[in-house]
Amino acid sequence: MIKPYDWQEELINSPYHLRVVVGGRRIGKSILCGLVTRSYGDVLWLGPNYHMLSYVRDIIIGDMPNMTYRNYNTLDITELKNAFFNLIIIDELYTSSIENRVRVLQILWRLWKLYSQSDWLVTGTPSGGVDIPFSTEVKIPQPLEVFRNLSEKLGKTWHIPSTDESLMELMPEKVYREEILAEFLE
Numbered sequence: 001m002i003k004p005y006d007w008q009e010e011l012i013n014s015p016y017h018l019r020v021v022v023g024g025r026r027i028g029k030s031i032l033c034g035l036v037t038r039s040y041g042d043v044l045w046l047g048p049n050y051h052m053l054s055y056v057r058d059i060i061i062g063d064m065p066n067m068t069y070r071n072y073n074t075l076d077i078t079e080l081k082n083a084f085f086n087l088i089i090i091d092e093l094y095t096s097s098i099e100n101r102v103r104v105l106q107i108l109w110r111l112w113k114l115y116s117q118s119d120w121l122v123t124g125t126p127s128g129g130v131d132i133p134f135s136t137e138v139k140i141p142q143p144l145e146v147f148r149n150l151s152e153k154l155g156k157t158w159h160i161p162s163t164d165e166s167l168m169e170l171m172p173e174k175v176y177r178e179e180i181l182a183e184f185l186e
Contacts (some may be wrong), residue, residue: 004032008031011032012039018122018150018155021124022144022160024125024161034056036087045067047071047091050071053071073100080111080114088118094124105143162180168180
C-alpha cells in the first residue's frame with residue numbers, strides 16, 4: 001500500500017468540497033488522486049489523454065467497478081447527464097493551445113453546472129508544459145487557474161512545488177518557475 005506524503009494526508013482528510021493541487025512535476029498528484037478515490041463510491045476521473053487514464057487505472061488504483069474514465073479534451077457531457085458521481089477528479093489539467101483552452105473551459109463549466117454538489121479534486125502544473133502567447137487584449141485564463149480561484153471561495157488549494165533544484169540548469173527560468181516551482185506566470 002502507498003503511504004501518503006504529509007500534504008497528501010492533509011488533503012485526503014480535509015473537509016473541503018473543492019480541493020485543488022497546484023504542483024510541480026513528479027510530486028505525486030496522480031497517486032494522490034488514486035488515494036482519494038478509496039473513500040468514494042462513484043467516481044468520474046478525467047485526464048488529458050488515454051495514456052494517462054490507462055496508467056491510473058492499471059498502475060495506481062487497479063480495477064474499480066464504479067469508476068468512469070474520460071479524456072477531458074474530448075468529453076461529451078451529454079453521455080454523463082444521467083450518471084451520478086460523488087467525486088469528480090480532473091488530473092493533470094492543462095491545455096495546449098488557445099482554442100483547446102477555450103474548449104476545455106467550456107466543457108468544465110458545463111460539467112461544474114451538472115455536478116457542483118459533488119466533491120472535486122483538480123490537479124495540475126501551471127503551464128502544463130505549454131507556453132501560450134497572448135497577442136490579444138483578452139486574457140484567457142488557464143483552466144487550473146480558474147479552479148484555483150474558485151477554491152478560494154469553495155475549498156482549498158495546496159501549492160506543492162517540486163524540490164529538484166538540479167533541473168534549474170536544464171531549462172529556461174520561466175519554464176522552471178512554472179513546471180517545477182508551480183508558479184502562475186503571465
